[in-house]
Amino acid sequence: xxxxxxxxxxxxxxxxxxxxxxxxxxxxxxxxxxxxxxxxxxxxxxxxxxxxxxxxxxxxxxxxxxxxxxxxxxxxxxxxxxxxxxxxxxxxxxxxxxxxxxxxxxxxxxxxxxxxxxxxxxxxxxxxxx
Numbered sequence: 001x002x003x004x005x006x007x008x009x010x011x012x013x014x015x016x017x018x019x020x021x022x023x024x025x026x027x028x029x030x031x032x033x034x035x036x037x038x039x040x041x042x043x044x045x046x047x048x049x050x051x052x053x054x055x056x057x058x059x060x061x062x063x064x065x066x067x068x069x070x071x072x073x074x075x076x077x078x079x080x081x082x083x084x085x086x087x088x089x090x091x092x093x094x095x096x097x098x099x100x101x102x103x104x105x106x107x108x109x110x111x112x113x114x115x116x117x118x119x120x121x122x123x124x125x126x127x128x129x130x
Contacts, residue, residue, distance in 0.1 A: 001038040001114065002028060005066040008043070009051040012093060017043055020092045027088065031081045032073055038114065056099040063095045065102040070111075078104055 004024060012020075021041045029036045051062040065085060069078075082102045089095050 001040060002032075002070070003040045003042065003068040004028065005042045005068070006044070006089070007046060007051060007062075007064040007066075008093060008095065009046045009048050009062045010093075010095075011045050012043075016092060020088065023088045023092065024085065027084050028081065031077055031084065032069070053099055053101055056096075060099050061093070061095040063089045063093060063100045065089075065100065066105065067102060068105045068107060071106045071108055073106075 006020075006024075020043070024041055025036050025039050028034070028039055048059065051064060052058070053062055053064075056062055067081070067085075082104075085102065086097050086100050089100055090097050
């Protein structure tokens with residue numbers, strides 16, 4: 001059950017958020033070869049000066065991404081996901097690619113819990129809720 005967290009220093013409307021989370025969810029499912037029903041997404045909006053990246057100007061829009069995922073994905077999958085997420089953030093949230101930063105944290109499946117069960121380790125093409 002990935003928890004995909006996006007912190008931005010701007011406000012966006014609900015239609016934009018809806019478009020964004022749908023693209024994020026579908027992209028994760030495609031790249032990581034899994035379903036969509038277990039994907040959790042957080043969008044946190046902050047005031048302009050509450051987020052920073054050293055190479056950005058102080059008044060730039062910023063997006064920090066913390067992606068908590070299950071162990072087992074390859075570096076190639078993680079890199080593809082990172083680049084595709086940066087493109088989505090740029091396209092939908094209009095934040096320059098240079099002002100984005102991604103951190104992956106990998107967990108064993110048993111670190112992710114739903115009411116009906118905890119998840120097993122990741123396997124290619126799986127349905128984690130089956």
